[in-house]
Structures are given as structure tokens and as C-alpha cells.
Amino acid sequence: MTDGARAATGPGRTPREVATHCPYCALQCGMTLREEAGRVAVLPRQFPTNRGGLCQKGWTAAELLDHPDRLTTPLLRDPASGELRPASWDAALDRIVTGIGAVQSGHGRDAVAVFGGGGLTNEKAYALGKFARVALRTKHIDYNGRFCMSSAAAAGMRAFGVDRGLPFPLADLGRADTLLLVGANPAETMPPLVRWLTEQRERGGRLIVVDPRVTATARQADLHLQPLPGTDLAVANALLHIALTEGWVDRDYVAARTTGFEAVRRGVAGWWPARAEALSGVPVADLEATARALGTAERVIILTARGAEQHAKGVDTVTGFVNLALALGLPGRPGSGYGCLTGQGNGQGGREHGQKADQLPGYRKIDDPVAREHVAGVWGVPADELPGPGVPAYQLLDSLGTPAGPKALLVFGSNPVVSAPRAARIEGRLRDLDLLVVADFLLSETAALADVVLPTAQWAEEDGTMTNLEGRVLRRHALRPPPAGVRTDLAILADLTTRLRTLGRAPSYTESDKKVPFLTPLQGGADASDPRVVFAELRRASAGGIADYGGVSWERIDERDGVFWPCPTEDGPDTPRLFADRFATPDGRARFHPVEHRPAAEEVCAEYPLHFTTGRVLAQYQSGTQTRRVAALRRAAPDAFVELHPDLGARLGVGDGEPVRVVSRRGEFCAPARLSTAIRPDTVFAPFHWGGAARANSVTNDAVDPVSGMPEFKICAVRLERVD
Numbered sequence: 036m037t038d039g040a041r042a043a044t045g046p047g048r049t050p051r052e053v054a055t056h057c058p059y060c061a062l063q064c065g066m067t068l069r070e071e072a073g074r075v076a077v078l079p080r081q082f083p084t085n086r087g088g089l090c091q092k093g094w095t096a097a098e099l100l101d102h103p104d105r106l107t108t109p110l111l112r113d114p115a116s117g118e119l120r121p122a123s124w125d126a127a128l129d130r131i132v133t134g135i136g137a138v139q140s141g142h143g144r145d146a147v148a149v150f151g152g153g154g155l156t157n158e159k160a161y162a163l164g165k166f167a168r169v170a171l172r173t174k175h176i177d178y179n180g181r182f183c184m185s186s187a188a189a190a191g192m193r194a195f196g197v198d199r200g201l202p203f204p205l206a207d208l209g210r211a212d213t214l215l216l217v218g219a220n221p222a223e224t225m226p227p228l229v230r231w232l233t234e235q236r237e238r239g240g241r242l243i244v245v246d247p248r249v250t251a252t253a254r255q256a257d258l259h260l261q262p263l264p265g266t267d268l269a270v271a272n273a274l275l276h277i278a279l280t281e282g283w284v285d286r287d288y289v290a291a292r293t294t295g296f297e298a299v300r301r302g303v304a305g306w307w308p309a310r311a312e313a314l315s316g317v318p319v320a321d322l323e324a325t326a327r328a329l330g331t332a333e334r335v336i337i338l339t340a341r342g343a344e345q346h347a348k349g350v351d352t353v354t355g356f357v358n359l360a361l362a363l364g365l366p367g368r369p370g371s372g373y374g375c376l377t378g379q380g381n382g383q384g385g386r387e388h389g390q391k392a393d394q395l396p397g398y399r400k401i402d403d404p405v406a407r408e409h410v411a412g413v414w415g416v417p418a419d420e421l422p423g424p425g426v427p428a429y430q431l432l433d434s435l436g437t438p439a440g441p442k443a444l445l446v447f448g449s450n451p452v453v454s455a456p457r458a459a460r461i462e463g464r465l466r467d468l469d470l471l472v473v474a475d476f477l478l479s480e481t482a483a484l485a486d487v488v489l490p491t492a493q494w495a496e497e498d499g500t501m502t503n504l505e506g507r508v509l510r511r512h513a514l515r516p517p518p519a520g521v522r523t524d525l526a527i528l529a530d531l532t533t534r535l536r537t538l539g540r541a542p543s544y545t546e547s548d549k550k551v552p553f554l555t556p557l558q559g560g561a562d563a564s565d566p567r568v569v570f571a572e573l574r575r576a577s578a579g580g581i582a583d584y585g586g587v588s589w590e591r592i593d594e595r596d597g598v599f600w601p602c603p604t605e606d607g608p609d610t611p612r613l614f615a616d617r618f619a620t621p622d623g624r625a626r627f628h629p630v631e632h633r634p635a636a637e638e639v640c641a642e643y644p645l646h647f648t649t650g651r652v653l654a655q656y657q658s659g660t661q662t663r664r665v666a667a668l669r670r671a672a673p674d675a676f677v678e679l680h681p682d683l684g685a686r687l688g689v690g691d692g693e694p695v696r697v698v699s700r701r702g703e704f705c706a707p708a709r710l711s712t713a714i715r716p717d718t719v720f721a722p723f724h725w726g727g728a729a730r731a732n733s734v735t736n737d738a739v740d741p742v743s744g745m746p747e748f749k750i751c752a753v754r755l756e757r758v759d
């Protein structure tokens with residue numbers, strides 16, 4: 036029985052319940068799980084973010100607990116047949132440790148890499164980073180959050196000195212007079228959030244959406260700007276240009292709370308509205324109406340999401356909207372601000388505690404000597420023994436199995452075979468590895484390639500914490516233990532660490548290596564597989580950092596509706612709203628950065644004349660490993676599709692429902708056509724939740740943002756072909 040579970044008085048009679056949160060997206064809707072006679076039901080729960088609402092994914096999340104596809108035993112690839120075969124835990128873990136030893140003795144420590152996920156709890160993300168740096172002693176760790184939120188994170192860091200998706204509670208959205216959503220479609224990706232949009236409009240507020248498609252969210256907007264994909268930055272600069280011309284810039288705020296405005300002012304001077312219209316297709320009148328709604332209202336919020344971020348200029352695009360928000364004096368003003376809608380369930384916490392290539396816990400930089408000393412002190416290792424920064428996710432994946440790249444990879448909670456850009460190339464890289472290990476509870480497309488598959492616990496079977504899109508740290512409560520044969524990620528990491536220490540003495544390990552105490556602070560009676568123990572250490576490791584969890588206890592989270600970081604002391608306040616008095620920069624001022632529009636990494640041409648963009652649908656989640664196996668979600672969204680305008684369909688002779696092939700310079704995929712006027716005639720859309728022949732990421736571009744390393748999922752050049 037876990038902390039949050041209500042006791043059962045008799046097996047199978049009195050239901051057991053826990054108050055927890057949905058396993059999927061960053062809204063982390065509150066829900067109650069009830070187990071009765073072995074069956075688990077999801078019940079709605081009042082929580083400040085979702086107010087009792089859940090989407091179809093949340094309602095059906097428990098179906099996977101007892102799903103027939105559930106992995107309940109490790110799998111080892113049989114060298115003779117090439118098939119994955121059931122194996123004991125000892126055999127599987129020994130195979131991993133032997134493989135790690137062989138690879139590191141032959142190629143050095145950095146020849147082993149770790150790839151994490153934005154769905155892992157804070158405790159797992161922390162333990163994974165520590166495992167990589169202290170047990171494996173490799174610099175190579177990164178995670179799939181690099182594909183989701185990293186451009187807004189980088190833009191937030193350079194402007195505000197801190198990266199917290201929303202620097203204010205979600206409820207502020209409902210009170211905004213003007214709300215601008217850029218590249219965000221919460222009506223499909225996090226439907227309970229729409230309640231706040233509805234409330235906002237019922238109070239007389241204006242909702243403006245910037246999106247190349249007429250999405251479910253755009254249909255609710257008072258004004259929809261439908262730019263050509265890849266031109267959001269031009270729109271942002273034009274809006275600031277208009278605000279300057281009309282005198283809507285908050286000069287007092289800019290003078291008192293920011294630096295660098297003059298360079299931005301000069302930069303946007305050239306972005307007169309007609310120029311932006313010519314580039315983006317957004318009419319001047321709509322640009323002017325948007326700028327007026329932003330510049331003349333009292334409470335104004337600007338939000339960006341993946342549509343603005345997933346570009347080779349994603350950091351600059353987000354920065355364009357941050358500049359606009361700063362010029363209007365929004366961040367830190369009550370009821371106003373700029374924020375990013377984080378995507379993955381623990382996308383926020385997952386990027387704070389050390390599974391990013393360049394970070395240590397507490398959002399510390401791994402190349403900062405003071406940060407290294409602090410974290411090394413908590414870990415009980417010399418600071419100079421900690422590896423330096425690794426490389427971002429796509430660069431890491433694209434180097435696997437190459438002469439200079441890692442030869443072994445351990446994957447936790449990720450499915451890059453479906454979710455990575457230019458996915459066929461990444462699939463090839465994974466096949467080239469000497470050792471691929473995947474820990475998951477279902478046989479994902481990536482797990483199917485692995486040499487070793489480790490069956491892991493699901494969200495309802497483990498305790499821990501998640502940090503939602505508001506920076507609110509939440510408790511995940513276990514309803515029941517994992518099934519026989521299944522282990523938690525923390526238990527796997529603890530066991531691997533022990534085996535590496537006692538068995539994995541690869542020949543090239545030096546005497547100094549042997550002295551390194553791999554998980555010292557968790558030894559001496561403390562159990563490294565206990566999430567409460569790991570969280571206690573995470574608090575110490577993050578203390579004093581940007582994302583300071585020092586005062587966040589599980590008890591405190593349970594007593595209230597979560598705790599907002601930074602929260603340095605247990606008896607001090609947490610921080611629902613940032614920036615009221617100062618920003619997290621050395622001088623306390625936010626920083627403007629001049630940013631210029633530039634073309635997409637790949638432009639359309641005669642051979643590939645259409646823009647291609649990807650996204651999500653309501654009933655599926657990320658790479659679909661989980662949601663494609665839930666019956667109700669499969670019924671709602673059974674297959675991939677290619678959305679195209681009827682005029683384009685007519686030109687190509689493609690009817691609704693007929694299969695089409697989407698071809699880029701990198702590959703192709705096939706799916707039925709879905710004709711819709713919701714999309715521009717020059718643009719094609721497909722969801723990325725499916726693998727195999729319908730894998731949208733077979734065609735996406737692997738160009739990445741130079742600052743964040745985020746790939747350009749949102750635009751590339753393709754052609755469509757009829758499939759006869």
C-alpha cells in the first residue's frame with residue numbers, strides 16, 4: 036500500500052483507490068485509480084489544472100496495465116535464430132554488463148550511451164543521469180525531450196535566465212483579456228485545458244491562434260492567422276513592428292526590467308506588415324488586429340508550443356515572441372506573461388535533473404565548475420571525474436555505430452525508431468550497434484531491434500514525482516505492485532550499477548576507476564531502487580540550482596495541490612509565479628535578443644513542390660507505442676493519414692481515403708488521403724504516431740536548431756504520388 040492509497044478491508048471487496056495523475060501529457064490531469072476485483076478503473080478527480088476533466092487517453096490509460104502485449108519477462112536476442120527469446124533477469128543483466136564492459140574496454144567509456152525520455156519521473160531522470168555519469172562514466176546521455184521542448188527551453192534561458200514552461204499557474208489563462216497561441220493545438224493535445232480557453236472567452240477575452248492548419252483550437256479562436264509553415268518568426272517581428280509604430284510598447288517596463296531592446300527595435304524596423312504578409316500569407320489587417328489586441332489589453336498572455344519550436348530556427352522563433360512579450364511589458368505583470376505549453380508528461384522535470392547532455396541536477400550546467408563541485412559532492416565522487424557535456428539527441432542517435440560514435444546504447448522510455456526525424460537513417464544506426472538495450476513495458480519498434488529488452492513497471496505501479504507544464508511538482512502514487520517478472524527502472528539501474536561494480540571490470544578500467552564509488556550516497560542501507568530515497572538525494576543535488584527542489588517533500592506535495600519550484604526550504608514558500616520583481620539573470624533584467632527570419636532548411640522545388648508538416652491527433656500520443664494498443668483509442672484513430680487540400684487532391688487525382696505516397700529526399704511513407712479545407716493547398720500534414728510503412732518521420736528533415744539541437748519536424752519539402 037502506498038502513501039496515497041486508501042486501505043482495502045478485504046481482498047476483492049473494498050476497492051482500493053489512489054489519487055494520482057495521468058501517465059501521458061504535461062497537463063498531468065488529476066485522476067483517481069480504483070482497483071476492484073483485480074480491475075482498475077480511472078475516475079475523474081478535481082485538480083487545479085484539469086478541474087475534473089480528462090481526455091480519452093486519460094480515461095483509457097488503465098487498459099494497458101493488464102494488456103496482453105505487456106512484457107513480463109526480459110528478452111534476449113538469440114544469436115542463432117536472430118529472434119528475441121524470454122530469459123531470466125540474471126541472464127539479461129549479465130549480458131548487458133558484459134556488453135558494456137566489452138564496448139568500453141575496446142572503445143573507451145564514451146562508447147556507451149544512454150537515451151532517456153520526457154515521460155520518466157523526476158526520480159528516474161535523476162537516477163539515469165547519475166547512472167550515466169557515475170556508473171558508466173560516459174558523457175553520452177540525452178533524451179527525447181530534445182525533440183519536444185528544447186527550443187523554448189533555450190529561448191527562456193537566454194531571455195529570462197530560467198526555463199519553466201509556464202511561469203504562472205494555468206488558471207491565469209482563464210482571466211487573460213487577450214490570449215495568443217502560437218503553434219499550439221490544445222484542443223487535440225490536451226483537451227481539458229480548453230476549459231480555460233472557454234472561460235477566457237466567456238469573460239470577454241479574445242483568443243488568437245497562429246497555426247498553418249485550421250485546427251480544432253483555431254476553430255474556437257476569434258482570429259486565426261494561418262501562416263505558411265516556417266514563417267512564424269516573420270509574424271512575430273511584424274507584430275512588434277506594429278506595436279512600436281502604434282506606441283504600444285511599454286517603455287517604462289523596457290527601461291526598468293530589460294536589456295538589449297535597441298538592437299531588437301532596429302531589427303524589427305524592417306518588418307513592416309506588408310513584407311510579413313508577402314512572406315507568410317497572413318493579411319496585414321490580421322497582423323494589425325492581432326497587434327492591437329495584444330497592445331491595448333490589460334491582461335495579455337502569449338504562449339508558444341511545438342509549432343513554433345520544431346524548426347531549425349525554433350529558438351529564434353520563440354525568441355521573437357518573447358521579444359514581443361517583453362516589449363509589451365507582459366512577463367511578471369499580474370495576469371500577463373509569456374509561456375510555453377510543454378508536451379510530454381514530465382517534459383519539464385525531465386529537463387531539470389540531469390538526462391540532458393549538458394546538464395546536472397537542478398538545471399545546473401555540466402561545464403560550470405561550481406555546479407560540478409556541488410553535484411559531485413552529493414554523489415561522493417571527485418568533480419574532475421565527472422564527464423563533460425555530451426551531444427544533443429539527434430547528433431547522438433546519428434553517431435551510433437559509426438567509427439567515432441557510441442557502440443552501445445541503453446534506452447529508457449523512448450521509441451526513436453518512430454519519433455526521430457529521418458527515422459530510417461536512425462533505425463539503421465541502431466542496427467549498427469554492438470549492443471542495444473531497451474527498457475519498456477511494451478515491445479516498441481525500438482525494443483524490437485534490441486539485443487536485450489527489460490520489462491518495466493507502469494505508472495500505476497510506481498511512486499514518484501512529475502513536474503507539470505506549470506513547474507508544479509506532483510506526486511505519482513502506486514496503486515499496486517508491478518506484475519511478477521517486471522521491475523521498475525530504478526531497480527534496473529540499481530542492479531546494473533551493482534553488477535558493473537562487482538562484475539564489470541573491463542580490462543581498460545584503471546585503478547582510479549575501481550575506487551569510484553558508483554552510487555555511494557544511496558549505499559549503506561539506503562535503497563537506490565526506492566524512489567523516496569532517490570528523491571531525497573535529488574533534493575540535495577538540486578538545492579541552490581535554478582530548479583531548486585530543496586524544500587519539496589513528498590508530504591508537502593500530498594498536503595496541497597503540488598509544489599511550484601523553485602522551493603528552497605521546507606518551511607519557506609514555493610513559487611507559483613516567477614518574475615514579479617526580477618528575472619533569474621545576473622542583473623535581474625530580462626534580455627532581448629534580435630532575431631531575423633530565415634528560410635527553412637529545405638525549401639520546396641520543382642521535384643518536391645509541397646511543404647510537409649507533422650503533428651498529433653487527439654486519440655494518440657507520441658510514438659503511439661501505448662495508445663495504438665488501447666481499443667477505444669484505436670477505434671477513434673485507427674490509422675495514419677495524409678491531410679491535403681481538396682484542390683491538391685483534384686490536381687493529383689487523389690480522392691478521399693485513397694492511398695498516397697509522401698516522398699522527400701530522405702524517404703517515403705504511405706497512408707490514406709484525408710481531404711480537408713483545414714490545410715493550405717501548398718501544405719501536407721500527417722500525424723507521427725505510427726511506424727512501419729506509415730511512419731511520417733521517414734520523410735522529415737534532420738536539420739537541427741544550432742542552439743537547442745531540436746530537429747525541424749515542422750517543415751520539409753515533399754511530393755505526393757498516387758498509389759495505384
Ligand code: SF4
Pocket residue numbers: 057058059060061062063064085088089090091092093094224225226227
Ligand atoms: S490531457 Fe493529457 S494529462 Fe490530461 S487526460 Fe489527456 S493525456 Fe492525460
